[in-house]
Amino acid sequence: MAYALQQLVNGLTLGMIYGLIAVGYTMVYGIIGMINFAHGDVFMIGAFIGIIVITALSGITAVPLGLLAALIISAALCGLYGFSIERVAYRPLRGSFRLAPLISAIGMSILLENYVQTSQGALERAIPNLIPGGITLMRQDGFAVQLTWMQIAIMAVTLVVLAVFTYIVTKTPLGRAMRAVEQDAKMAALLGIDTNRTISTTFIIGSALAAMAGVMFLLYYGVIDFYIGFNAGIKAFTAAVLGGIGSLPGAVLGGLLIGLIEAFWSGYATVAYKDAAVYSILAIVLMFMPSGLLGRHEVEKV
Amino acid sequence: MRKILLSTAALLAFGTGLAQAQVKIGLAGPLTGANAAFGVQMKTGADLAVQDINKAGGVLGQQIQEVTIDDACDPKTAVSAANTLVSDGVVMVDGHFCSASSIPASKVYSDNGILEISPASTNPAYTDEGTAFTFRTCGRDDQQGKVAAEYIADHFKDAKIAVLDDNSTYGKGIADQVRANLAKLGVPIAYNTSYTAGDKDYSALISRMKQQGITLVYIGGYYSDSGLILRQGAAQGFTPQYVSEDAAVTAALWQIAGPTAEGMLMTFPPPAEKDPAAAKVVAELAALKEDPTGYVLYSYATIQIWAEAAQKAGSTDPSKVAAELKSGGPWASVLGPVSFDAKGDVVNAAYAIYKWHNGNYAVSALKP
Helix, strand or coil, X not given: CHHHHHHHHHHHHHHHHHHHHHHHHHHHHHHHCCCCCCHHHHHHHHHHHHHHHHHHHECCECHXXXXXXXXXXXXXXXXXXXXXXXXXXXXHHCCCCCHHHHHHHHHHHHHHHHHHHHHHCCCCEECCCCCCCXXXXXXXXXXXXXXXXXXXXXXXXXXXXXXXXXXXXXXXHHHHHHHHHHHCHHHHHHCCCCHHHHHHHHHHHHHHHHHHHHHHHHHHHCEECCXXXXXXXXXXXXXXXXXXXXXXXXXXXXXXXXXXXXXXXXXXXXXXXXXXXHHHHHHHHHHHCCCCCCCCCCCCCC | CHHHHHHHHHHHHHHHHHHCCEEEEEEEECCCCCCHHHHHHHHHHHHHHHHHHHHXXXXXXXXXXXXXXXXXXXXXXHHHHHHHHHHHCCCEEEECCCHHHHHXXXXXXXXXXCEEEECCCCCCHHHXXXXXXXXXXXXXXXXXXXXXXXXXXXXXXXXXEEEEECCCHHHHHHHHHHHHHHHHCCCCCCEEXXXXXCCCCCHHHHHHHHHCCCCEEEEECCHHHHHHHHHHHHHCCCCCEEEECHHHCCHHHHHHHHHHHCCCEEEECCCHHHCHHHHHHHHHHHHCCCCCCCCHHXXXXXXXXXXXXXXXXXXXXXXXXXXXXXXXXXXXXXXXXXXECCCCCECCCCCEEEEEECCEEEEEECCC
16 A cells, blocks of 8 residues: 555656646647647756756755746746747748648757757766655555655646646636637637737747756756657657647646556566556557547548 | 969878878767766777877877767667778777677678777677677676676675666676576575666656565666666665666766765776776876776777787788787786687676765775
């Protein structure tokens, strides 16, 4: 029981990070129908901005203030990255054939990776654990269930960020515009919605979320390199597909599920095949629910 | 004007070509990616060796030109890196680092008749399946794994042992050697598993080991992963005795794991930097503010030994040098005298046990 609880904690923390990245994938897919492969790399850049800010502020300000600054600065700068990426790599290709922006996205992903590799170096960068310690949830047969402050912080920040984000999408004029563009961009434009602006805003918000996920990844694992965006991006993309690409709650659900599958598979079956387990479950779900767990059935627009 | 410039340039190029005959050698290792710290060690050693040899007049009067290439410890990249070096016309390659890179690359070098001397690839298959052109200046994992297993059996007889590997050619290779040797010594292993190299989250694996009451963890894998296991283990209050191998012998491990690496044990060849034969080179490295530990001196010795053998063979032709390397030893090097057996392995390679303490590692036992 205690052991299962510990694996639940492990899985939820991992799943929160996946979910936060997956939201960005699913938003962009929902609004312009393309997979933004550079999204994982924005996450990686977010982590790097985080480490730069934290290193610069260490010793000057208190730790919580430094972390808050890292989150905000990283989100702001990555929002700028997201905006520029869309402007440079995707907008000129919007009227082009379907695969063009996809290839452009892959190119953008490689460009960002190499840019960070040359500017920040190929070696790993590490920071010490800034919020050490935690609480023991329960003890059973000598097994202590640990919930670290860092895990609590990750869950809390993710929940707050997602709550704010859900509010934006469901209750504000901007959210309404986003949903309108998602349903039918041409009609939305005819009704006076500035589609270009809405799409740009979507990229900015999605990238800011990825940046926050990046900073939390940095804080939780303490080690980053220019390549972390690839693996995390693939897992988050899988989460978005599992939850139903285009669906925001689906992305979070997918992320949590993948985190939990990884933790419980490693905990009770074999550590070696946890990725195989994740992708097998994805395949099985897609066989029976082709649009994912919470995805809407795609109606062909004629 | 343009014509004059061009012809001057051509003359200059021709002129330098005439003035200095050059022989090209390759350095192939992970200069990017998770094992980049080791690639940097190799390059530091190789750069200095080339500089020293060139200063002393080169090999057979030819200056050595070093061609550096990155294989990122990826087998596919390693093969294309090998092909690039072949087309560059190198006669010898100092590399690669990871066994999973060295083994596929060795086919390319052998097919093209180029020497490959690895300073670091310890998987037995590297020379077992190698050809007359395949050498290494480090030991083999069947030697290294045995030393680790005997040390564990002697000092941690009652520990509850877990043996992990990262599923790479090297990591799984050495972990399997440890498993086999522990079995031979009658030491039971409570938990065996593989993890995926490059993974960042080991919390589930750690909880599992913690639940089983594991008190000693052997890790066959590279520092970037083992460092994370140590760090995440401590966060969950799991602090067993860790034992690892030569892929953890870098300051980068401490950077990742921090104080959680305190007391971790590793197997690595005896400290070459303490050998009197290395004193001069260690001083040169100190002047450059470079750390002489890890694979720096192994990479230095690789080029040094090759240069000596070429000098003695009177040719840089790889097949002549290969024959000379095996028959003409022992070779004086910064590692002390080195001889090669028929397979291209170092004769009597030794392993020592190192221990991490306060950000540094040092020998804790020379013999198990």
